[in-house]
Amino acid sequence: MKEKIESKLREKFPNAILEVNDFRGDLTFLVDKNSIVEICKFLRDDEELSFDLLVDLCGVDRAKRKDRFEVVYHIVSLKNRYRVRLKVRVDEKDCVVDSVTSVYPTANWHERETYDMFGITFRNHPDLRRMYMPEEFEYYPLRKDFPLMGIPGSLQLPKR
């Protein structure tokens, strides 16, 4: 299964697959940020692979100068009982990724959560608001430079 996915992806997207990794049986593809939607669409619609369920989507702050963030997608093929992880790298200066909501509608809330926690914006997202934090909150809590104790005064209390 692993070889089949890899060869199909490399054949279809020769320049977009940057890295392939297999750790403890979890297959990971690092792919180009700009082609994530096409790759998801291909993986979902391919008859043989049919990765039809997006289980999880989240962000990771790597705390690096270049390519600070990663967005991680976990997709499952219900037919083949196989799980694959896709990753894209996002630079802090250009903190925008294409939204995959057109391919997987379930990504809607996951992307809102990622936007809320990391400040990564998703292009073409239908309803990009904060998921958990209040809308007037100015920080992104899961970034590594946000302190664990929070920032005093960042949440406005209601006036008496």
Added chain:
Amino acid sequence: MNTPQEHSQYKSKILETLLTKATDVIIEDTLENGMVLNMGPQHPATHGVLRLLIHIDGETVIGCVPELGYLHRGYEKIAENSTYHEFIPHTDRLDYLAPLSNNTAFALAVEKLAGIEIPKRAKYIRMIISEMARIASHLVAIGTMAMDVGALTVLLWAFREREKLQDIMDLLTGARFTTSYTRIGGVASDWTPQCTAMLKDFLEHFDENLDEIERLLNTNRIFLERTEGIGVISKEQAIAMGLTGPNLRATGVDYDVRRAFPYLDYENIDFNVITYTEGDSLARYWVRCDEMRESAKILRQCLEKMPEGEILAHDPKNVLPKKFDVYTKMEELIHDFMLVNFGLNPPVGEIYSSVENPKGELGFYIVSDGTGHPWRLKIRSPSFVNLQSLPLLIKGHMVSDIVAVIGSIDPVMGEADK
């Protein structure tokens, strides 16, 4: 966003979402009497602190925007600042109706990351507690769902059964709810003959007691009319919306993590994956009832097959030693000190591990940088994803159907808000 203009802009943005998006239900010949109704966060039928903004026309729902975050405690941030062992008590507070299942899920994820093989007896104890948690959680699910549509007796009878399971959990773990029972590499305390006796006693009467509960509902005309054909979701939509667990299986997809990606010893256990094809509230209720019977079947097999032996893996660098050894032996004292202060040091890498929780697929995505703290820990909580389909399910139904649909999705806000 501090100025009043920006605040009113935000308000109008929500209103715009309510009024324009997701409103392709056309109700012909209605009066011009649409309004926005605020339901929750303090509402008995929203099962916690879920807030719904509902756009209604008369009594028909034409749009819904769920607002989450009232129970957001930042567990993913806490995890980044605690060792793997320290995070176990926090997993109790995710799905607080089935804490044992969450403990198991987290321990399995860390063991996959660190490459720890656990003893067979620990695997069986974990399977038993997961299935006990599933029965306990499903009993609450059907009890509260029936209560939401007006049948209070079911809740009382379901809690009577659940109480027996809580007694076993109390005896086994020392706590009824915040169990924190699993350890990295095994479980905290051994399964005792008294637990076996109590569980056997519970299982002996469980099937007939469940029949009794079902008899209250299965031919109850009010219950059937309130749930049949309400909140229907098709197979394709359910997959697209990312539903998992009983909600997905009620649409006819036989996706169960226990079968699809077997963990513990589920490969050697005989059970059926329950599916129904209707995809409405009633089907979701039936899936839960039948799943409890399957869980009881698994429990019987586990009690039969459970081997004797150790309950903690022998892996001093990763697994906390027994307390007695810490006080009497030098090596163990050193290992205990290192594990408590610096944590276990898994290799650099990232894993995703998931289990079938009562609510659906609970996954942990852990990114490790080789130190004692996870660099990033993402909780894939089933309730969060399942709630997302709520606007789709209640569109076009009556206001009173909302409570029946929420009850049938069975969300737990502790998990949805993390």
